[in-house]
Amino acid sequence: MPDAIFSHPRLAPVYDAFDGDRDDLTAYLNIADELGVDRVLDVGCGTGCLAVLLAESGRTVVGVDPAEASLEVAKSKDRTESITWVHGDATTVSALGADLAVMTGNVAQVFLTDDDWMRTLQGIHGALRPSGYLVFETRRPERRAWEEWAAADAAQVILDIPGSGLVEQRREVTDVSLPFVSFRYTYRFLSDGVVVTSDSTLRFRSRDEVESSLIAHGYRVLDVREAPDRPGRELVFISERTT
Structure with a gap:
C-alpha cells in the first residue's frame, strides 16, 4: 500500500x-x-x-x-x-x-x-x-540522515501551489529502530483547513x-x-x- x-x-x-x-x-x-x-x-x-x-x-x-x-x-x-x-x-x-x-x-x-x-x-x-x-x-546508513531530519522537525514550510492554494508542510521523525526509520508528514491546506498526514518508513x-x-x-x-x-x-x- x-x-x-x-x-x-x-x-x-x-x-x-x-x-x-x-x-x-x-x-x-x-x-x-x-x-x-x-x-x-x-x-x-x-x-x-x-x-x-x-x-x-x-x-x-x-x-x-x-x-x-x-x-x-x-x-x-x-x-x-x-x-x-x-x-x-x-x-x-x-x-x-x-x-x-x-x-x-x-x-x-x-x-x-x-x-x-x-x-x-x-x-x-x-x-x-x-x-x-x-x-x-x-x-x-552511517550518514544517519534521520538525525538531520529530527533537528529540522520544528520547521514548517508554506507554499502557494497552483490549484491548491497555500499549503503548510511539517515533518516529524516518529521512530528510529534501525535498520528502519519512520517519519510523518503533515499537510494543512489553508484554503479550507483540511489536514492530511502521511506516514512513511524506510529501510537503511x-x-x-x-x-x-x-x-x-x-x-x-x-x-x-x-x-x-x-x-x-x-x-x-x-x-x-x-x-
Missing part, C-alpha cells in the same frame, strides 16, 4: 512543489547516455519527473508505480503521450526487454522486508533484457547488504558511485543482469 504522500488525491498534486528541484535526475540521464540504452523502465516513477526527461531524450520509457494519484500527475506531464504508464510494481512488468531499470529517490528503501526486496529484484530481472542494467540509489541497508542481495538474485555489480549532487550521503549502484 503506497504512502498517502503519493496516493492521496490532495497530496500527490502538491508533491513536486515540496520536493523542489530534482537536480539528482541529471546523473541518471548521464548514466543512461554512458550505458548507451534506449528502452528504460522507471520503477516507482511517482509523478514522472525522470520518466519525462528520459522520454524527451528520445528513449522509450515505461513508468510503473503503485500510487494511482501520482500516476495521474505523471500522465499530465506526458504531453506527447509517448510514455507507457503502468499502475503496479516491478512484479507486474515482466518481459519488457528493457535495457535499463532505474529506482530514484527513496524507492529502493521502501521495500522493508527481505521478501519484498527479493521480489522487486526478481521482477526487474525479468523485465530486463539479458545483460540489461539496474541502477538505483540508497542512503548511507548497508553497502555490503545491497551488493550481496544483487549478486544473489542474478546481477553483477559494475560500480558503486557517490550521488554527485549529495556527496557522502548516498550511493548509486550500477549493476548488470547476468542470468
